[in-house]
Amino acid sequence: MTAENLRKYGVFIAALAVACFLPYIGISKFMLNVIIYAGIFSIATMSLNIIMGYTGQVSLAQGAFYGIGAYGLAILTNKAGLNFWMAMLLACLITAFVGLLIGLLAFRTKGPYFIIVTLCFNFIVYVVIKNWDWLSGGVRGQKITGPELFAGREARYYLVLGFVLLTLFIMWRISRSLEGLGFMAVRDNEPLADALGINITYTKIVAFMISCFLAGLAGCLGALHTGYLSPTSAHYLLSFNFIIYLLVGGAGTLYGPIVGTFTVYLALEFMKGIGEYRFMIFGIILILVVIYFPRGIVGGLKSLWKKVAGSRQAEEGA
C-alpha cells in the first residue's frame, strides 16, 4: 500500500463509506434532499465531462438531454404505460439516439460554432416541450409516480447513489481504454489525430451519444425524485449550470464532476440566506477558479500533490 495508492483509493473508499451511511447519520430531510439533487446533477456533469473534459467538445445542450430523458420517462410511463425500468432504459436510449441525430448535424461545425449550435438545440427543445401540450403537458407539466419501492426518500438516495457509482465506473473505464485514447487525441490535437488514422467525426459522435445517454439518465432520476416535471427540466440554464459544476470541479478528471457539482450546488443552497447576493459571490469565486485553477479543484489538488511529491523526491534523492 504505497502512498500513491493510499491517496488514490483511500479517499474514494472513505467517501464511499460515508455515502453508504449518509441518510442515517442524523442529517435533516432538507439536507438529504439537496444531496440527492447534487447526486443527480453530478451524473449530468459526468456526462458533460465525457464530451467536454475528455473529448474537448463544449456542449451547451446537456440541459436539453436531461429534459428529454425526464420527459421520455414521464411519457413512456404515463402515456404508454410501460414498466418503470423499461421506460427508464428506453428514455435513455431515446436520448442517446437524439444525440446521434444532433451530433450528425452539429459536428459539421467546430469550436465556438459547435457551442452555439448546441445552445440553439437546447433552446429549441425547451420551446418544443413548453408548447407541445399534448405530449408534454406544456407549462402545466406532468406528474411521475415511480415504483412503490422508491416512495421513500432514503430509497431514492440509494438509487441515485447506485447510479452515481455506475456512471463513475463508466467514466473510469473510458478514461483507461483505447476508446478513451481516441477521445483525448481528438481533444488535444485534432489534426494530428486525423493524420494518425482516427475518424474524428465518428469519435466525437460516439462520445456525444454516451454523454447524452447519461444526461438522459440524470433526467430520469431527477423526474423520479421530484415526482413532477415542467419545461424548466429542459432549460438551457441547466446546461450552463453543468458547465460551471464541471469547470469548478475539474474537467477531464475522474472525480472533478462530483466534487464540482457538490461544492457549487451545496454552496448555493447554503447561501440562500443572503438571497440573490449569493450569485454575486459565486460569480466572483467562479472567475477566480477559471483564472487561477483552470483545472478546477481536483486538477489543482493533483498539481499540488505532484509538486509536493516532486520536492520530497528531490530531498530524498539529494
Added chain:
Amino acid sequence: MDGIDMKVEAGSIVGIVGPNGAGKTTLFNLMSGQLKPTSGRITFEGVDITGSKPFRIARLGMGRTFQNTSLFDRLPLKINMAIARRMRTQSGFFDSLVPLREREEEADVARRAGEALEFVGLAGSAESIAGSLPQIAKKRLAVGMALVGEPKLVLLDEPTGGVGAGDISGMIELICQIKDRGVAVCVIEHKMRMVMGLSDRIVVLNFGRKIACGTPEEVSGDPEVIKAYLGSGYSA
C-alpha cells in the same frame, strides 16, 4: 500546384527539394489528404485516394510528420505512441466496459509503442511529457508515431528542422533504418548535402511545378535546378 506527376517506389527514399514556397508541404498535404486536389488523381497502393480524408489515407498505410512537429504535448511519450497505434485496434466503447478484446489489444498496443520508442531511441523517456522534450527528441518521436501504425510509406516534412548540427547524423541514420525495414520514405529537406546523400531519387519543385526529377547526381547537374535553387556555387 501545377501539373505534378510523380511516383514513389516501395523501399526507396525520395527527397523533395525546392525554394521556400515551392509547394513542398502543399504536395504532402495533397498526398496525405489534408488538401483536396482541384484536378488530377492520386493513387496509393493501387487505391484511388483523390479527395479522401486524412484518416482513411493513414489507415491505408501512409504515415506522416509535420513541419511544426505536431504532438500531444500534454501527454507522456508512451501515450503519444499508443494513440498513434489506435487506428490498428478494433476495441470500442462497449469493449471498454467488458474488456475481453480490450485487454489483448491494450497489451499489443503497449508492446508496439515500446518497440517504436526503442526504434527511435526514446525508450528511456517513455513517461516524460512530450512537450518537455528537446527539439530532436520531439522530431524523433513524431517519426516513431508515423511508423508505429506499420505504414507502407512515410512522409517526413523537414525532420531536422530546428535540430542541432550534432543530431542530424542520428536522424539520417534513423531514416536509413526506416528504408531498411522496407518502408518507402518521402522526405522534404532544406539541408542540401543531407538530402542529396540520403535519397535514391530527388524531385525538385519550384512555383508549384516539378522542374526536375532523377538521381541526386542528375538533378544537381540540371541547369534549371541550378538556376532556380542551388546557385552557381554548388558542386556535387
